Amino acid sequence: MPSTGENASRVPHYRNNKSYFSIVVVTSDASVNTLYRRVKALTRNFRSFLKANFPVRALLIIYYTVPTNKGGYMDLLKQRIQTDGLILNDSLLKVDSFLNHQIDPELMMKIGEEFARRFEGELITKILTIESSGIAISVMAGLVLKVPVVFARKKKSVTVNDNLYSTKVYSFTKNESNDIIVSKQFLQKDDKVLIIDDFLANGEAAAGLANIVKQANATVVGIGIVIEKSFQPGAKKLTQAGYRVESLARIGSFSQGQANFLSND
Secondary structure (H helix, E strand, C coil): CCCCCCCEEEEEEEECCCCEEEEEEEECCCCHHHHHHHHHHHHHHHHHHHHHHCCCCEEEEEEECCCCCCCHHHHHHHHHHHHHCEECCCCCEECHHHHHCCCCHHHHHHHHHHHHHHCCCCCCCEEEEECCHHHHHHHHHHHHHCCCEEEEEEECCCCCCCCEEEEEEEECCCCEEEEEEEEHHHCCCCCEEEEEEEEECCCHHHHHHHHHHHHCCCEEEEEEEEEEECCCCHHHHHHHCCCCEEEEEEEEEEECCEEEEECCC
């Protein structure tokens, strides 16, 4: 049984004249608050049992290792890209069957968990994405991180409005520009924002979202990308601008109908 240390958290205990018990959670992960919530129900369920059966002091110790599954979930993402993705040419990939049109909720949840793992400790207060493909991923990450999700709306043109943050984003795929907007009500200067998007190619969407965060005088803690096309300049552009970019699947090239992945190490 491991000893308690910095990562041990004592849950509120029960005590009366006849008995005493408490729960100590010992974890190899820093997510003590998450563990506390998970064992809180356990505390209530065991309270009457311990009162009836342990008239002397009892100590229940639970050793719990938060599952990280490093790499495993993203191996699953890469498999789905290879089996279900459609490579249209040497730069375009369609993933409509599980990400952009039809959505695989279980895979989205695993992606959300992976983003939460990678940005653990960043004290994120908001997730910001862009409609519409980034919403499902962001909601799953928001569920894990327990923070609100804000999505920027796309408009062909926007009139000046004091209640909106706005910026222009060019889509190379669609060969068009859109204004994206976020209500000032949903981004404040003390927010620590995680930006999430489905694809990173030229970096226009992520840079536009970062610009909106800057307008709000808030802080971008990082940019989470599901699929990065590393042979295009977006990732380099964002990292050179000082942003932390975490891409779950990095594609170096397409050849013979397959995606050639780069290591995330």
